[in-house]
Amino acid sequence: MTASTVKMGRKLVAASDLSDLPSGVLQDPSTTYVKLDGLVGTDLTGNGQPGVPAKGLWVGTAGTIDGIDAQGNVFTGFPVFTGFNPIMVKEITALHTALNVWGLY
DSSP states (O other): OOTTEEEETTEEEETTOGGGSOTTSSSSOOOOEEEOGGGTTSBGGGSSSTTOOBSEEEEEEOEEEEEEETTSOEEEEEEEOSEEEOOOEEEEEEESSOEEEEEEO
16 A cells, blocks of 8 residues: 555555545545444444444444444454544444444444
């Protein structure tokens, strides 16, 4: 990854062409925040705006999580850091060491 690219999941996107970024990740600010710690195993697309995965996660304590991304891919042991994590999440199936996790919609 160079200074001219942005990593979005497995895809490297040219920073000069932000139109390739998934809709809603960086273009639109979040208007709804939902604490997810108590919603482990719940399909998150019903929170915030119906049918829309969380645009990203705000994490209070860094750690790892398991879940399902916006495209339906299952991930395990995914490291999240304190603060904003620009990943679109449909469901969190387990919080390992991460705490105080919020979905941004």
